[in-house]
Amino acid sequence: MIHQGKVRIFSLLILSHYAMKFCIGGDVITASEYIRDSGSIISSGGLYRLGFFSPNGTTNRYVGIWHNKIPAYNVFWVANREKPVLDSSGVMTISDDGNLVIMNGKKDVLWSSNVYTSGANTKAQLSDTGNLILFKQSSNMTDDKEMVWESFRNMSDAFMAKMKLSTNVRTKEKQVLTSWKSPSDPSIGSFSISLEPLNIPEIFLWNSTTLYWRSGPWNGKVFIGVPQMESVYLDGFSLVDDKEGYVYVTYNFAEVSYLSYFFVRSNGELLQPFWDEKYKHWRIDWSTKESACNVYGKCGPFGFCDDKKSPICSCLRGFEPKKVEEWRRGNWSSGCTQRSLLQCDRIKNDSTKAGKMDGFVRLENVKVPNYAIWSSTLEDQCREQCLSNCSCAAYAYDAGVGCMYWRGDLIDVLKFSYGGTTLYVRVAHTELGGKRDLRAIIATAVVVATFLFSIGTFFAWKKSKKQGGKDREQFSEVSSENVLGENLSKVNLQDLVLYKLEELAAATSNFSDTNKLGEGGFGAVYRGILLNGKEIAVKRLSRASGQGLQEFINEMVVISKVQHRNLVRLFGCCVERDEKLLVYEFMPNKGLDAFLFDSLKRQQLDWRRRFNIIDGICRGLLYLHRDSRLRIIHRDLKTSNILLDEELNPRISDFGTARIFGGKEDQANTIRVVGTYGYMAPEYAMEGRFSEKSDVFSFGVLLLEIVSGRQNNSFIEEDQSLSLLGLAWKYWEEDNVLALVDPQISVRSFEVEIVRCINVALLCTQELAQDRPTISTVISMINNEIVCLPSPNKPAFTERQTTTDTGSSRQSQKKYSANNVTLTALEGR
Ligand SMILES: *[C@@H]1O[C@H](CO)[C@@H](O)[C@H](O)[C@H]1NC(C)=O
Ligand SMILES: *[C@@H]1O[C@H](CO)[C@@H](O)[C@H](O)[C@H]1NC(C)=O
Numbered sequence: 001m002i003h004q005g006k007v008r009i010f011s012l013l014i015l016s017h018y019a020m021k022f023c024i025g026g027d028v029i030t031a032s033e034y035i036r037d038s039g040s041i042i043s044s045g046g047l048y049r050l051g052f053f054s055p056n057g058t059t060n061r062y063v064g065i066w067h068n069k070i071p072a073y074n075v076f077w078v079a080n081r082e083k084p085v086l087d088s089s090g091v092m093t094i095s096d097d098g099n100l101v102i103m104n105g106k107k108d109v110l111w112s113s114n115v116y117t118s119g120a121n122t123k124a125q126l127s128d129t130g131n132l133i134l135f136k137q138s139s140n141m142t143d144d145k146e147m148v149w150e151s152f153r154n155m156s157d158a159f160m161a162k163m164k165l166s167t168n169v170r171t172k173e174k175q176v177l178t179s180w181k182s183p184s185d186p187s188i189g190s191f192s193i194s195l196e197p198l199n200i201p202e203i204f205l206w207n208s209t210t211l212y213w214r215s216g217p218w219n220g221k222v223f224i225g226v227p228q229m230e231s232v233y234l235d236g237f238s239l240v241d242d243k244e245g246y247v248y249v250t251y252n253f254a255e256v257s258y259l260s261y262f263f264v265r266s267n268g269e270l271l272q273p274f275w276d277e278k279y280k281h282w283r284i285d286w287s288t289k290e291s292a293c294n295v296y297g298k299c300g301p302f303g304f305c306d307d308k309k310s311p312i313c314s315c316l317r318g319f320e321p322k323k324v325e326e327w328r329r330g331n332w333s334s335g336c337t338q339r340s341l342l343q344c345d346r347i348k349n350d351s352t353k354a355g356k357m358d359g360f361v362r363l364e365n366v367k368v369p370n371y372a373i374w375s376s377t378l379e380d381q382c383r384e385q386c387l388s389n390c391s392c393a394a395y396a397y398d399a400g401v402g403c404m405y406w407r408g409d410l411i412d413v414l415k416f417s418y419g420g421t422t423l424y425v426r427v428a429h430t431e432l433g434g435k436r437d438l439r440a441i442i443a444t445a446v447v448v449a450t451f452l453f454s455i456g457t458f459f460a461w462k463k464s465k466k467q468g469g470k471d472r473e474q475f476s477e478v479s480s481e482n483v484l485g486e487n488l489s490k491v492n493l494q495d496l497v498l499y500k501l502e503e504l505a506a507a508t509s510n511f512s513d514t515n516k517l518g519e520g521g522f523g524a525v526y527r528g529i530l531l532n533g534k535e536i537a538v539k540r541l542s543r544a545s546g547q548g549l550q551e552f553i554n555e556m557v558v559i560s561k562v563q564h565r566n567l568v569r570l571f572g573c574c575v576e577r578d579e580k581l582l583v584y585e586f587m588p589n590k591g592l593d594a595f596l597f598d599s600l601k602r603q604q605l606d607w608r609r610r611f612n613i614i615d616g617i618c619r620g621l622l623y624l625h626r627d628s629r630l631r632i633i634h635r636d637l638k639t640s641n642i643l644l645d646e647e648l649n650p651r652i653s654d655f656g657t658a659r660i661f662g663g664k665e666d667q668a669n670t671i672r673v674v675g676t677y678g679y680m681a682p683e684y685a686m687e688g689r690f691s692e693k694s695d696v697f698s699f700g701v702l703l704l705e706i707v708s709g710r711q712n713n714s715f716i717e718e719d720q721s722l723s724l725l726g727l728a729w730k731y732w733e734e735d736n737v738l739a740l741v742d743p744q745i746s747v748r749s750f751e752v753e754i755v756r757c758i759n760v761a762l763l764c765t766q767e768l769a770q771d772r773p774t775i776s777t778v779i780s781m782i783n784n785e786i787v788c789l790p791s792p793n794k795p796a797f798t799e800r801q802t803t804t805d806t807g808s809s810r811q812s813q814k815k816y817s818a819n820n821v822t823l824t825a826l827e828g829r
């Protein structure tokens, strides 16, 4: 939040009664309707006010524009920054030459809009966007107004909605935002912000002429060095090339009432406050001071900044400090240097000693270095192109930008906790040795796959001879669905880190019980801490479980392909001796079930949070179903498979049972039903048919659980024979759905939204798959883009399923609700 005391935009300007009385009240300034120190003008919609003010700590008078309706005001624009009026004698008026001017009592002109107006009749008007515009009134007495000057073109330190921060590509003329000198002095300070359209457009924050912060390249939607932009500003920002030499960046909030802007403080901090109407104060959405790593080039060339580490600077892998002594003292400016000669250099020195090819170290979630060079190369050739050019030091691929590569020093690389880009840094082959040769794992995986595949074929063959037993059913799926043969070729195992068994054993105190987070049919999950301090969750497949191996490969295949903020991240794996382990990011807040079904923790989940979780699950699912190039059906959505990060954002986990579809398939049959009772769509539970719509069904159940705070499988006090679905339907028919809502939620202000969610949940859980909406429709529905929702048909499974029912089915469910990572136990085969 912005404390009054913290921001330079300080103090309340308490307009005195005196000032109020002398308000002109209009929105124009002309030669006859000028304003005195005590007066002001207000934009026609009442949003902005222009008048005289004094910053905190000085009695100097300046003319500024601030928000009219907000008591704790921020000044967005100041006219006479360099020359204040020293007493209360100032006026703002139109001078004889048609310019807007500020004069003191002695009629000295302290500031002028300073444009050529050809002596025309002009007037200034304050618009409802906060822009002060000087118009030429046409002499032929029509309503035509020609703009000759505007405050949006002569910005102070604030970048407001609809402003255009532009740069002329030809003349290099730039519009800049400039900070104040100090909180009490609006004159031009040392920090400025400009749009640099060279190569790939980017926003730079300068300390005089030294680069102080950069936004990272523009990718068509966001600046990729500002991960926070992903969620908040996606719709708002645009970069425009006006084809007349100007390139500008501008933004606009979809919601008109959302009051927020960017500004640069006199200390060089760039931040985004927004007005919280509920609590009546400015809150900070985002600031460059959030991380010490944001200072440009903090760790020098080839340095790597991670503010979660101490010290924050280290060298990129394969590099070592240039000046060890200075580095040790915490002076990182000299940066790092390559530890081993690259192949090109080796050849240069002695052409017979080429040795092995260089490779790349993969860095995830980073801000890419400065001075990216754009290449039209496609994704799959980006790597090859970099490898084949001796001067290429690193490359990265962003779907929006395309292929980027770097020459020379890599500077300003820093680690984000989420978002950012994956960067590949070139190193000598010998530097890759630390982790086991990737080819070894691929070989292992291929052997495993071939092995499984042959078993599969063997059993399939056997099955055709004899009549099937349960084990055979299970294996025959391997060949009939051809999970491995097909998918393994798709997996890009190089994207995964290979961990050593000792490393993981050390991280988890030798897989001790105290570190165990949970246990399921495939094995146990442990919490671990790597040597570098990174927390991980390790899933160790039990040696005995033959079926686990398939899930292992499957999970690796699926998850190595998907990356989304609402999906849990796989860091890597380990296949050593007969051990198979998967390493994930650690989610401190465990599963959604641990919150939702815990009477204490549940209180943390107010409706806003719950809605955020619902929305996040939808977006993760949409990504699986539609966005990622392969279509993925999760098949086991449930509360315990939704993990929560520190901010209670949801991440879908456990892809052990997920299925990948090729381009055109959209439904499949399986002999092997995996999933969890209570969440399974009828066609899947009964006939083994699954599709996106079976995931939608599970999502519907989940949605009801989130809204009601009850488990689908738990007893409903009111009516023991009804499942949660049945109860929801009952209330729906009685037109009393709010009775279903968790009493923890204060319904009043969100009633419409909650009813809407229940309606959507019922649409999702309809008996017939074709009646259920797709997940993208669901998103439109819950976000009110589809206003009129259809009425649902009666859902499936309205009667309670008891444990004895499931006993006779192909599987029963075990829950490990207290676990961070949960597994679905497969039993009773
Ligand atoms: C403004 O000045 C007062 C009195 O000196 C001080 O208490 C207050 O913190 C100042 N506010 C800001 C924003 O500097
Ligand atoms: C009025 O003058 C403006 C230029 O000042 C011109 O563009 C416009 O066509 C004129 N309108 C009429 C009706 O003459």
Ligand SMILES: *[C@@H]1O[C@H](CO)[C@@H](O)[C@H](O)[C@H]1NC(C)=O
Residues within 6 Å of the ligand: 079, 081, 082, 153, 154, 155
């Ligand atoms: C903006 O105003 C300053 C003086 O306050 C002036 O020096 C500068 O040239 C103006 N810039 C533009 C683009 O008009």
Ligand SMILES: *[C@@H]1O[C@H](CO)[C@@H](O)[C@H](O)[C@H]1NC(C)=O
Residues within 6 Å of the ligand: 190, 207, 208, 267, 268
């Ligand atoms: C900005 O640069 C000046 C010198 O050019 C330096 O003294 C000052 O510390 C810098 N400010 C910050 C915040 O780094």
Ligand SMILES: *[C@@H]1O[C@H](CO)[C@@H](O)[C@H](O)[C@H]1NC(C)=O
Residues within 6 Å of the ligand: 323, 326, 331, 332, 333, 334
């Ligand atoms: C840090 O290192 C740079 C270059 O090696 C040197 O010029 C500078 O004086 C050092 N700064 C400090 C504070 O030691």
Ligand SMILES: *[C@@H]1O[C@H](CO)[C@@H](O)[C@H](O)[C@H]1NC(C)=O
Residues within 6 Å of the ligand: 341, 349, 350
């Ligand atoms: C080139 O080879 C010579 C002799 O083998 C060696 O002394 C020198 O350090 C090498 N140069 C580089 C840049 O490695």
Ligand SMILES: *[C@@H]1O[C@H](CO)[C@@H](O)[C@H](O)[C@H]1NC(C)=O
Residues within 6 Å of the ligand: 373, 388, 389, 390, 391, 392, 407
């Ligand atoms: C290597 O990259 C440099 C710098 O971009 C470029 O000038 C050169 O043509 C490239 N060489 C090859 C062989 O592609």
